[in-house]
Amino acid sequence: MEPTTRDAACFEAGIKFGALYHQFAGTPVSPDSAASLERAIEESIENQPFCESVEVDILTEKLAEEIEHVPASEREGEPGSGSLAEGEEATSAGYTELTGRYLEVEIVIDHEGTEVVTRMEMEDGYPLMKIESVREN
Amino acid sequence: MEPTTRDAACFEAGIKFGALYHQFAGTPVSPDSAASLERAIEESIENQPFCESVEVDILTEKLAEEIEHVPASEREGEPGSGSLAEGEEATSAGYTELTGRYLEVEIVIDHEGTEVVTRMEMEDGYPLMKIESVREN
Amino acid sequence: MEPTTRDAACFEAGIKFGALYHQFAGTPVSPDSAASLERAIEESIENQPFCESVEVDILTEKLAEEIEHVPASEREGEPGSGSLAEGEEATSAGYTELTGRYLEVEIVIDHEGTEVVTRMEMEDGYPLMKIESVREN
Amino acid sequence: MEPTTRDAACFEAGIKFGALYHQFAGTPVSPDSAASLERAIEESIENQPFCESVEVDILTEKLAEEIEHVPASEREGEPGSGSLAEGEEATSAGYTELTGRYLEVEIVIDHEGTEVVTRMEMEDGYPLMKIESVREN
Numbered sequence: 113m114e115p116t117t118r119d120a121a122c123f124e125a126g127i128k129f130g131a132l133y134h135q136f137a138g139t140p141v142s143p144d145s146a147a148s149l150e151r152a153i154e155e156s157i158e159n160q161p162f163c164e165s166v167e168v169d170i171l172t173e174k175l176a177e178e179i180e181h182v183p184a185s186e187r188e189g190e191p192g193s194g195s196l197a198e199g200e201e202a203t204s205a206g207y208t209e210l211t212g213r214y215l216e217v218e219i220v221i222d223h224e225g226t227e228v229v230t231r232m233e234m235e236d237g238y239p240l241m242k243i244e245s246v247r248e249n
Numbered sequence: 250m251e252p253t254t255r256d257a258a259c260f261e262a263g264i265k266f267g268a269l270y271h272q273f274a275g276t277p278v279s280p281d282s283a284a285s286l287e288r289a290i291e292e293s294i295e296n297q298p299f300c301e302s303v304e305v306d307i308l309t310e311k312l313a314e315e316i317e318h319v320p321a322s323e324r325e326g327e328p329g330s331g332s333l334a335e336g337e338e339a340t341s342a343g344y345t346e347l348t349g350r351y352l353e354v355e356i357v358i359d360h361e362g363t364e365v366v367t368r369m370e371m372e373d374g375y376p377l378m379k380i381e382s383v384r385e386n
Numbered sequence: 387m388e389p390t391t392r393d394a395a396c397f398e399a400g401i402k403f404g405a406l407y408h409q410f411a412g413t414p415v416s417p418d419s420a421a422s423l424e425r426a427i428e429e430s431i432e433n434q435p436f437c438e439s440v441e442v443d444i445l446t447e448k449l450a451e452e453i454e455h456v457p458a459s460e461r462e463g464e465p466g467s468g469s470l471a472e473g474e475e476a477t478s479a480g481y482t483e484l485t486g487r488y489l490e491v492e493i494v495i496d497h498e499g500t501e502v503v504t505r506m507e508m509e510d511g512y513p514l515m516k517i518e519s520v521r522e523n
Numbered sequence: 524m525e526p527t528t529r530d531a532a533c534f535e536a537g538i539k540f541g542a543l544y545h546q547f548a549g550t551p552v553s554p555d556s557a558a559s560l561e562r563a564i565e566e567s568i569e570n571q572p573f574c575e576s577v578e579v580d581i582l583t584e585k586l587a588e589e590i591e592h593v594p595a596s597e598r599e600g601e602p603g604s605g606s607l608a609e610g611e612e613a614t615s616a617g618y619t620e621l622t623g624r625y626l627e628v629e630i631v632i633d634h635e636g637t638e639v640v641t642r643m644e645m646e647d648g649y650p651l652m653k654i655e656s657v658r659e660n
Binding site: 131135138139140141142144145148149151152153154155156157158159160161205206207 | 429430431435480
């Protein structure tokens with residue numbers, strides 16, 4: 113069956129989410145650098161076709177908390193460099209890698225009059241991407 | 250309006266395409282290393298939810314041709330390293346970065362019985378992602 | 387032979403360049419969104435250990451020129467979306483993907499008193515990464 | 524002070540590590556798909572200049588263990604898709620994202636006769652990149 117305009121609008125919304133996540137996941141981020149990264153992600157993805165708006169919220173409190181408290185043995189993220197002193201906590205690096213745990217995103221697509229609103233956020237401790245609403249004109 | 254299962258299936262298909270492209274674009278690739286990269290891309294994206302199959306074709310002839318013939322001044326891709334000799338062609342590096350120009354991809358999604366077939370390929374000299382068909386059961 | 391502090395400083399400088407390039411290459415970018423991306427790249431990489439400063443210049447004039455003028459058949463970059471009209475120029479998308487062609491970067495590393503200054507820029511039409519100077523204290 | 528050949532060799536080694544990590548971190552990976560990803564990473568980075576060999580080991584046992592046992596509230600990784608059933612464990616997805624926790628890498632650089640051997644592995648619960656040895660001929 114041929115895809116409809118509505119199908120295409122939902123497909124486009126998915127492309128933006130996959131692009132956003134896999135382009136920027138892994139970026140070194142700290143509470144201090146979060147604001148510039150939020151803005152760059154928004155403006156970069158807004159370049160893409162049919163993309164009405166992108167709103168990115170990096171959860172700086174959660175970021176700060178995990179940079180401080182996660183024991184080295186359970187930490188994810190950026191490999192360190194070779195000269196951590198004996199007993200020095202790698203957390204002292206003061207940053208981590210961007211992952212879905214620290215991200216809330218809303219993307220609005222308008223494709224030939226069909227508007228799709230999509231979100232990514234934590235749900236039951238897990239980051240989920242989903243369509244909030246579809247409006248056909 | 251609430252999203253339907255069909256909307257979600259198309260959204261999922263888009264996520265896979267955006268993920269595939271932005272995870273792997275930029276990877277150093279040559280005609281010799283193309284086969285292992287194709288396979289890794291396929292198996293990696295097939296891990297994702299609702300992903301029935303991924304088929305990746307890296308266009309090795311085009312790759313070979315452009316690595317040979319593109320003049321340095323028009324070449325895209327990987328920044329070189331500091332010691333190219335005077336007059337040495339950077340093309341001698343023998344590789345480039347993976348971009349949409351060298352890729353044909355087919356992804357099939359099955360989401361709660363709705364099957365979405367999607368493709369990316371060159372069209373009028375430009376790589377396009379699109380839905381081929383949607384089948385609801 | 388054991389690596390020296392100077393070796394480690396040069397190694398660290400390389401890590402930052404490889405990270406910067408492969409994290410951000412492929413990001414959708416336009417003349418309008420270049421400034422926020424420059425800043426995000428700088429602040430993100432400055433998070434990494436031993437990184438004194440990062441200065442990123444995205445060549446917006448070159449970007450603008452190539453977005454306008456490159457014929458579709460020779461264009462690199464972001465795959466488009468499914469609904470380009472017959473004969474519509476994909477360049478009308480108004481953006482491209484970030485690659486080394488559009489980037490000038492200076493990174494300064496300070497590792498236990500050894501300062502390494504490194505640059506990436508176009509040379510003979512090819513983007514090169516190199517060490518400018520090493521200063522041991 | 525002008526950089527030496529040895530400096531350049533260490534810089535090149537760092538570039539490869541940064542490139543490898545930031546190109547492939549975030550890739551969806553499972554115990555079953557790890558082998559093809561290992562091989563693609565090796566062959567891709569070996570394309571780069573001065574790169575003698577790359578050996579990548581993805582720690583599939585650790586991968587398997589964490590995919591099974593990590594509670595959703597502490598899990599890192601790939602954002603899920605919108606239709607996890609009530610109470611369904613996101614871990615049932617059976618994959619995660621590649622990060623330094625699951626990687627051991629050895630890269631050997633040969634730059635104008637200077638050989639640099641570098642490794643990344645977990646140390647005190649933290650992934651570290653370091654130079655193992657430098658040999659000048």
